[in-house]
Amino acid sequence: MAYESLVRRYQDAAVRTAYVIAPDGDAEDAVQEAFVKAYRALGRFRAGSPFRPWLLRIVANEARNRRRSAGRRAGLALRVAEDRRPGDAAPSPESAVLDHEERARLVAAINDLADGDREVIAARYFLDLSEAETAEILGLPRGTVKSRLSRAVGRLRARLATSDGGPLRG
């Protein structure tokens, strides 16, 4: 089936998208349902436009719908396996390399953000999408991604500044 082969190409990106939009939902179920919904919606696909962001927008919407009905929030998590070795020196103040605690603190601070802020940071940085793709996937006006992202990063920085290294939210 041509459609199956087509969406298989975007499967991994779709699962990542569903996960960062709704970490507490079932990302696989959301993606499967989104693939079915996209198939129904093929009549609305504009010829000549890129398929990937169109598909991922449907995935993001499906994940969002599930997030809203999901109740308690779990938040993004890092994989358990960490390559942290005893005796690792603390990073120097100017190093961009984060240690284990910093990575956990950064994720916790992102989880603390409002959904809109978290989504734009996740799309731009976790999914590494362009501003145009971010706008399409999140259903935002194209011109507003940069300013939203800037405000979201500002709020993230404020949270990080008040973080005292105590118990981390996860």
Added chain:
Amino acid sequence: MADPQRLATFSDDALADAIRALGPELAVPAIPAGAPDLALRARTAIQAAGIMPASGWLDRLGLRPARRPATRPLRRSLVLAVAALLALAAIAGAIGFGLPGLRIIFGPTATASPSPTTTVSGAPTPSRAPTPTPTVGPPGSTLGLGRIVTLDEARTAVDYPIILPTDTRLNAPDLVWLDDVGRVTMLWLARPGLTTIVEPGISLIVTEFPGHMDEGYFQKILQGGTTIETVKVGESTGYWITGDPHEFVYVGPGPTGEPTFENRRLVGDTLAWSVGDVTYRLETSLGKDEAIRVAESMR
């Protein structure tokens, strides 16, 4: 340990880089090895729900495969297609399993009435109750298989090698039919040790056709009670289709190139596979394993 506030001192770019670097570390769920992937699960759900895609979507996505130009018009009379059949033909390219010259698609049942030239076997179906066509003439004459020829004539007429089961219960076919798209159909009549199929008095039908026919292709339309399973026939991939009788339809181009359906008939358990460009169908009540054995005996 690093200064707890160190992250807050990062420039925007450095913070962006730090977040990007976390991307691969996120606990994104992985599909367990061996589980059906999501694209396959979605296809199964689409087929189970009988969802029809928008027409022309392959074109809109730039996925339309290059078509071979038709080399000659069909001589046989063509049945006029109706809108439902057009829609059904459209999904043939989108949904389903296939072999050269054969598309296997899932219903819904076409709603067009059979035309006077359509032949349908007398087997009952839950969704459509065709009027049984009394069998007149030799076995197979109601099935739209073309004309009766000898095996040698068939071999001369087609440009692919015709192969036969070497199973000792079968010997030579009782009847050989050849149609004008190069399809050869061989019938083995009822005999001890072989149960009959949906067609009365027939034990086995073997059909062979070249997959590069430009004029049209054959479709199997599967309903809810029919299952399809991927099997190995020798080195080839094939499909075992079983359960409720399903429709087997020849689709050819109409006068202006639109698909038209003809020779609809209901068939029972079927094994279909291909070797190179030639597709083989074996219609039998022998069951899957025996059918594969007979298929693998073909030389």
